Structures are given as C-alpha cells and as structure tokens.
Amino acid sequence: MKVNMLSRVADGMFWLNRYMERTDGMLLTLNTFYILSFDKETNDSQGYKPLLEYYTDLPTEQINQVQYDTNFVLKYIICDSPNHNSVKNLVIKARENARGSQDKITKELWEHINSLYHFMNSPDLPKKLETSDASTIISKLNKDFLLYNGILQVTMPRGLGWCFSSIGKHIERCLQTISLTQAYYAPIQYNLDGNEDLLYWRRLLLSLSGYELYLKSYSNIPHNRKVVQQVIFNRDFAHSVIYTLELIDTYLNNLFKDNNLSEARTLHNQFGRLKSSVEFTDYHHLTNQELEDVLNNTRTQLIQFSTDFSKLFFSYT
Amino acid sequence: MAIFKIVHITKYQYNRPIKESINEIRLFPHHFDNQDVLQYQLLITNNPEVEISQDYFGNRVGNFNTLEAHTEMTIESRMLVRVNHSLKIPEIDYTTVKDLVKEKSIPLLRLCYPETIKKQNEINTILDEINCIDKPIIEIAQQCNQYIFTNFTYTKGITNIETTVDEILEIRKGVCQDFAHVLLQLLRTAGIPSRYVSGYICPNESGLRGEGATHAWVEIYTPKQGWLGLDPTNNIWTMDNHVKLSVGRNFYDCTPVKGTFKGLSRQTLSVCVSIGYEDGRHFEDINDVQLEEVSIELQEQLDYIELLQQQRQQQQ
Amino acid sequence: MMKGIPNLNQNGWDEMFSNEGVRESYRQVLQTLQSLNHEKLNDKHRQASDFFMNQGITFTVYSDDNQGIERIFPFDIIPRIITQQDWNEVESGIKQRLKALNLFLEDIYNDQLIIKEGIIPASLIASCPHYIQEVHGIKVPHNIHVHIAGIDLIRGAKGAFYVLEDNLRCPSGVSYMLENREITKRIFPEMLTSNHVSMVSNYPMIFHNILVSLSPRNIANPNVVLLTPGVYNSAYYEHTFLARQMGIPLVEGRDLVVNNNKVYMKTTSGLHQVDVIYRRLDDEYLDPLVFKPDSTLGVPGLISAYKQGNVALVNAVGNGVADDKAVYAYVPDMIKYYMNEEPILKNVPTYRMENLDEREMVFANMENMVIKETNQSGGYGMIMGNKATQEELDNAKIAIVGNPRNFIAQPIIQLSTVPCLIDGELKLRHVDLRPYALCGPNGVKIVPGGLTRVALTEGSLVVNSSQGGGSKDTWIIK
DSSP: OOOOOBHHHHHHHHHHHHHHHHHHHHHHHHHHHHHHTTOTTSOOSOTTHHHHHHHOOOOHHHHHHHTTOHHHHHHHHHHOSSOTTSHHHHHHHHHHHHHHTGGGSOHHHHHHHHHHHHHHTOTTHHHHHTSTTHHHHHHHHHHHHHHHHHHHHHHSOSSHHHHHHHHHHHHHHHHHHHHHHHHHHGGGTTOTTOOOOHHHHHHHHHHTTOHHHHHHSOOOSOHHHHHHIIIIIOTTOTTSHHHHHHHHHHHHHHHHTTOOOHHHHHHHHHHHHHHHHHHTOOGGGOOHHHHHHHHHHHHHHHHHHHHHHHHHHHOOO | OEEEEEEEEEEEEEEEEEEEEEEEEOOSOOOBTTEEEEEEEEEETTOOOOEEEEOTTSOEEEEEEEOSOEEEEEEEEEEEEEEOOTTSSOOOOOOOGGGGTTOOOHHHHHTTOOOOOTTHHHHHHHHHHHOOTTOOHHHHHHHHHHHHHHHSEEOTTSOOTTOOHHHHHHHOEEOHHHHHHHHHHHHHHTTOOEEEEEEEEOOOTTOOOOSTTEEEEEEEEETTTEEEEEETTTTEEOOTTEEEEEEESSHHHHOSEEEEEESSOOEEEEEEEEEEETTSOEEEEEEEEOOHHHHHHHHHHHHHHHHHHHHHHHHO | OOOSOOOOOTTSOBSSEETTEEOGGGHHHHHHHHHSOHHHHHHHHHHHHHHHHHHTOEEEEEOTTSOEEEEEOOEEEEEEEEEHHHHHHHHHHHHHHHHHHHHHHHHHTTTOHHHHTTSSOHHHHHTOTTOOGGGTTOOOGGGOOOSEEEEEEEEOTTSOEEEEEEEOSSOOOHHHHHHHHHHHHHHOHHHHHHTTBOOOTTHHHHHHHHHHHTOSSOOSSOOEEEEOOOTTSTTHHHHHHHHHHHTOOEEOGGGEEEETTEEEEEETTEEEEOOEEEEOSOGGGSOTTTSOTTOSSSOTTHHHHHHTTSSEEESOTTTHHHHOHHHHTTHHHHIIIIIOOOOSSEEOOOEETTSHHHHHHHHHTGGGEEEEETTOOTTOSEEETTTSOHHHHHHHHHHHHHOGGGEEEEEOOOOOEEEEEETTEEEEEEEEEEOEEEEETTEEEEOSOOEEEEEOSTTOOOOOGGGTEEEEEEEEEO
C-alpha cells in the first residue's frame, strides 16, 4: 500500500530534526568550551567566540566583550528568551513542529521532546546555571540529545517521515561542520601549511565529536591539513561534510524512487553537482584558496538546496 | 413585456500569480412567474467545470475552482431574458400583519427578523411616523419605500458592500443596495417578511436611478399576492425592466461572486454590464469596483504571508 | 490512613456513602484507599500528574509576559463507580434519546413534519442561530446527523439521572475518558481486575469503523481524516490522540483543497482524495464561502462538496439546532412524536424566557435558578442564582427582557457527590457524567464508561474544565 504524507507534516518533521540537530551541535560546542575554560594554562585566543559567532546574532563588539564570560554565555545560550536561537527557544520551536506532526511521531519520541520542553521551561533553570549545578545541567542536556537520537533511531518507522527527518538533520549537521571549520581556519587565513598545535584543533574536533577518532587515525601529515581530511573528507566520520552529504543523497534517492516530476529530477541533479564537487576535491593537493572556496561554495549551495527542497515538497500554504 | 440581452463581465486581476482560486457565483437569472430565461451562456477563464445547484432561497449557484497559478480570472455571463409586466402595480389588498400570524414557514419567519443594530430606535421612530397600526401590509410597504426615497440621497462612491445599516442611517446617503438594506430593516421591524433582491435594472427613457445596470431592491411577502417587488431607489413597485438574479436575507446571501485564493498578491476587480434592447438600443456600464474593505483584509493577509515568509527565512 | 466518613449533605446524594455507611459498589475501593498511607496516596497522585504532563495532555495558560504555561487538567485518583444496573438505564436512555435527535435533525432539515404538526413552534427553530439553512435538504449518509454525542448527565437528590445537555456538535473530552483509565491501570492495577470494571479502550476502533462506513466512495480503503483547528486549539492533544489511535491523518484546513467539488489533501506526492472528515472545527469555520468569510481555519468549497455528497462530515453540519438549550426542552416531546415511547431519562425542568408566565415565575425565584444562554456551552454564559450578586441578577433580567429567546432558566439541582482526595483526605465534591455515544449504520453504541467531571472547589456545581473542574476515571462494574 502506498503511504502518503501531508506536506505540512513532512515540513514539520524536517524542521523538528533541523532544530534538534542544531541544538545538539550547539550544546556539544558549549560543553566543550565550558570544560576547556577550566584549563587556565591553555593559551586560548578565542574563548566562546566561535560558538557565539555561528549560533547567535550578537554584534562583534559584544562578542569580544563576553567571549570569556562563562556565566553570561551559559545563560544566553541555554535559556535566554530574547535570544531566538537559545536552547530554550530552539526546543520550543522543535516541539511546535513535533506537535504539528504528532500523529506521525512515535509516542516515545513525543514524550521525550515534551519532557525536554518542560525541563527548559522550569523557572529556576537560569538561577541554577549560576551555581555549581551548571555542569550537571549541561551534561543532562547533552545526554537528553543523545537519547533523542537513540529514540529516533529505535522507534521511528523508516518511511517517508524518516527520509524527511534525516535530510533535515543532515543538512543541519553539514552546515554546522562547515561553519565551525571556517571558524578555525579563517583566523589562520586557511593556511594548510601552518603548524597550529593539537591544543588549537582539539576545540574544533571535540565540538564535532571527532577528537578521539582523530587521535586514533595515525598519519604523519601536519595537523592543519590532516584536520581538513577528517572534517570534510573522512567517510567514517559521522560529522564530516562528505558523510552527511552521502546520507542526504541516500534519502533523496528513496524519496525520488517513484517520482517522475521534472522538478524532482532537477533538484536531484542540483544535489548531485553539490556532492560531486566535494567528492572530487583532492585534499592532498588542496590549496588554501581551494579550501576556502570549497567550504564557502558547499555552504551556499546547500542552503539553496534546502530552500528548493522545501519548495518542492512543502508548498501547502 | 420586454426582452433584454444582458452581458455581465466580472474581471479579477492579480499583480502576482495566485493559486487555489475557489469560487461561488450567483449570476444566473432567477426563473419566476414573470421572468423567463430564453438563453444563457457562461464563460470563465481556463474553462473550469462549473457545478450548478440550488440554494436555500431557490437561487441557482455555481461552484468552480482553478488550482493552477494564474493572474487573471474573467467570468462572462450572457443571457436573453423576457420580463412580463403583469406585476406592475399590486392589486389593492387589505391583508395586515396580523394575517401573517398563521404563517408557520421557517423561511418566511427568518425573513421577518430585523438585524440587531444600534440605531433601532430611529427605525422605530420612522415606523411611528408612518403609523402602521391596522394598515394593510401593502400600504405600510409603500410608505416605507416612499420614506427612503424622500429622506435618503442617492450618492455613489461613499458606501461599499460592507457599509452597515447604522452607518447609512447616520449619513442618509447611499446607493441601491444601502437603500434596500434600510428598507428591509423597516419592513421586518414592522413584521413584514421581506427579502433582498439582486439583479439588473434596464434603464430607458424614463431615467431610472441605479448603480449602472446592476441593481438591488426588495420584495415583500403578502398572504394574498405572494412576493411583490419594491424599489426604494426609484420609489416604485418593480416593473418589466427589473431582471432578477437572486434573492436572500441581505447582500451577503446574494453576492454575485464570492471567492478565495492563495498567494501573495493584490487584486483589482472591474465589472462591466451591457444591456441590449429589442429595438437595437444599447446601454453599457463599466465599473472599477473599489475593493476598499476587502483590501484591508487583503492587507492583513498580505502582511501575514509576508510574516510567514520571514519566519521561514529565519528558520533557514 | 484515612478514617471516617466525610460529613454527608442531607439534601444531596453521595455516590460512595449513604447514611448507613459505604455503598456496596465502593466497598473494595474504600478498603484499598484506607490501606494506603498519606505518602502512598500522594505518590499515586503525583504519578498521575506526571503521566499527563509528560504526554503533553495539557492546555496552555498565557500570562502577562506572553510566556505560555502548560497546565494539566486535574485528575482525582479515586474512581467514580456506577453499577451495571444504573448503567443499563443510562445506556438505554441515551440510545432512545439519540435515535429521536437524529430523526429530529433529519426531519427539521427536510420535511419539518414536527413543526407542521405543531409539536415544536416554527419560531423556535427559525430563531435558532444554529439552524443552518445552507444545509437544508442535503442528504447525509444513512440519514445520520449525530455520529458522536457527549450527553451530560447529572444525578439529583434521590440519585435519579437527569440529562443536562445534549452535546451534538463537537463534543470533546473522550481522550480523558481513555487516558484516565490508562493511568488507573498504572496506579491501581489490582483494583480494576477485582472490581470487574468494563473495558472502554475499544472506543477508537468502534468509531473508526463508523467513520469508514460513511464513505461516499465504495472503495476498500476510504481516506478518513481528522480536521483540527491546529496546535493552538485547547483540545489539540485530543485531536492528535484520536488521530493516532485510529491511524488516520491529522489535517488542518490548509492541508485540504477542493477541486471540482471533491476534497483532496496535499501530500508530498500530490493531491489525494478525502472521503470522510471527522472535523473538530465548528460549523461557522468550516467554509469561508458559506460561513464566516474571514475564517482561515476551514476549507473553501467544502460545503459545496458536502452538498454534492462527495465527502462525509462527522458530525453533520447544523446539529446545533438540536442541542440549543431552548430546543432541549422539547426532546421528551420528540421522543414521543418520533418513537411513540416514554422518555427513559428525565430532562431537567426548563423554563423558556419567551413564555411570559414562566419568565415571571423565574424572576420571582431567581435565587433558586440557573440562567443559561441558549447558544453557549462549556460553562460560559451561565449565572447561578444562589451565587450571583444582586447586580448580576438585575443585569441578567435586563438581558432576558431584551432578548428572551436567548435565555432559559432551570432550577438549581444539587449534583451528586463523590469523595475526592484533597490534601490527603476524602472530601465530597460535585460531579457530572458524560458518556460518549456513537451512531453508525448499525445503531447506537456506548462504551461502558464516560468522563466524570468534578467541581474541585468546595460546594461548587460548575464542573467545566474552563471553570476549574477536574476529572475522575469512571467505572461501570458488573
């Protein structure tokens, strides 16, 4: 039997997972920076700057002012109401989308999102973040997002909804990886021959859950080039650009299996070009300029793809 | 007896493509004792399927839609109608409102309920002046008709389809549709079942007033003679130059074209009615309809859609 | 340990206790409750609250800073018990009533014989705002207009059941009936078995079968959907719950479009025709071309598709004429007229304010009366004569004289009480009962149970959730 999905519901599941993935990535980065902020001996020139630059709308001057202010950053990122990208607001938006598509989401997943929502809305949360409970709260939240992904994997049916969820999730993840990578390469002018040490790259790799994998993969290439290999080209790394693009491609294939619309073919080709341009980039001989371009182009094209994808499948208003 | 060839063109234009245009029209001339429709033809842009049915008042209603994106919709209604003037002036008839008590029909009862308005006192005062007690229905109706003709000024362009009875009582000016609404309020308050009529008036030498060719008037119900037409704009009983399209409680029940669409666009509406007479004379009236109130709603809708789009962009 | 019997109101009926002590039907439950200490009881209470909170069975209250706060509808852990014998009367009474109401709706939107024969005055129907002339003469599948009804019953001072209201439009609350039982299974599993409590959980299946049977297209898998006003509606939880339990898509108005008088839903693979719509949207929002022109919740062209018989709407459009509070007074006459039977369930005496004698009598006895607006529900537009200030009563009189058709009066009936757990003690609180009746081609089915709503404020007779009410699980025991 052919299963149909309401465009609005598909849209809801797509955005639910984009928001949840965004929050997950943001919390991971926050946790990384928070833990590292206790290592006073590190010569840290950035503080929370990469986090604030990518995930908030704060003006540069203010970021410079607060980039070492843990107290401010924790509250601003986690539960600030005016910050429309705070964990609290993202969870609210995720829950709204989940509510709209509730009949296609498993009870387990819904209850988890819902309890997360109630936790984020508890009135004493901002106060607790000022105390030593802060680290417990961040760990709890990190665990909650791991659990979300687990429940998603274990309970959700693999139908159309799964495709839309996964595409949303991996578009978001890919954009995060690109942006954070840019945050560490831009300050050093994308210099692939420089010799930034492991302490410098550790912050990026931990933020992308890729530090351990990096340490394990032995190679004598200097860090600046080797990190690029990991975060962009490593097919075994769940946050790499190429891995996320390949997953998106798989789910697109599923969606387009029975679809003969010419718009669908156009969109599929558009994505194919985007993916190939990363796939056929040779990182061994990559120049600084090429690195900057591949990151920029992939980012722009992926945002465009997301817009066109929404137009094709979600035009119900 | 007169035969009219009427062409009624309603044209909507949109500055950006719209989609899911869903419409309901009441543009079919009414069949009744004194009016025969000899020919009828309906032409709509893109030739959609039109489902025709009857509404509660016996009007013919057409439903159609165009889902695909478009920037223009024209509805052209052509008809050949014969009107017999046997109803020119009603017979003298002494039935009074009391004779209506036996009427147990829900449709008639519903046409007896006046609207709830703020200036009901004014309506009551007018009826006191007329002094309805024990007068025949026909006399009361004629006097109410006369009252409006004498005390209200026919002025185009200051009222629109959303103008309320309260507003008309305040400014004492308006067009046929406003006069019809005030007359309905008077008649219903006096206990006389009465209904709104939308149609065409086919002007001739006698120089009748009307908003071009599309016109509105009122019909009252009398136990002896049934429905009788009264035209407050011209202070007459309706004659063989009134062509009926539809009847109802008020304008809303008789709206010639009702529709909704989806899309971010501003719409303009123009209506053109031309009437051909047997002797070859021809009358034409083109009207760019002011969508005043509608455009406020539309503005809200536009704002809303723009807001939605902004939100979407933020989600990116 | 809870001890003793709460003080009984000598003028009322308590369902757990009589003057001689605990009633037989509650004996086991009372024993169990008494065997639990304070802490255990509070634990169970908390467990229930958490269950509702985590499932999102909440409604949102907006405060000044525009931050929504989610609240649950209070649940009392002590069940409300009805014996099989009492239930039999309720069941047959509701079945009889619904048959008559369906016949009435079919008649009033077609031949109107009941008016022609002078049983109901024409003016009463003509003046009813919920008499929807746009659906006059529309043929509905199997002539069924009411597919789901939530009939509100109360028990008077002697324990007799009365019908207070027939909710025939979009009755809500059935998800609470089902979820209340789910939570009881978790907190008192042993009590359910030992008391032989009848099952309610097959409600969604019965309802789904009825929905499918109404499809205008004779196909194997008709497309049945639930139409919700959206996530901001206070009953949205219930809509998702029912859609999920029946496995049908939950749609909003903007998900649907009418093409050539057929209704379609917009999916990621194009338009798919819809056959049956269980709509939780009031009549006046259904179609902006016919009703409120500014409604964005509905579907333009829906009524035209309905008129052509291309889509079934559940409940049918226009049912409000039958649960208008002034028409309610005539339901016993309908039962006699259409079925030639005596009503099994009593009406609460109802005075129509259009009748001058009745109005005078009511005005002289305002303190013993409840005044209701005929077209309101949910506890709105209601004045309790014994609680209102003199000013409120005077204003009510002015309003009644201004528009008598709009009001009815009923004597204040002392609703029966059932003990509730309040601050760790048994306290008597007033309750009503809303069983959910389903009408399909094969007759009326009522799952044995219902929603018991309780007025949690001491002495209050208003049980509506919007007015501080809570609920209880309702047991029909063999």
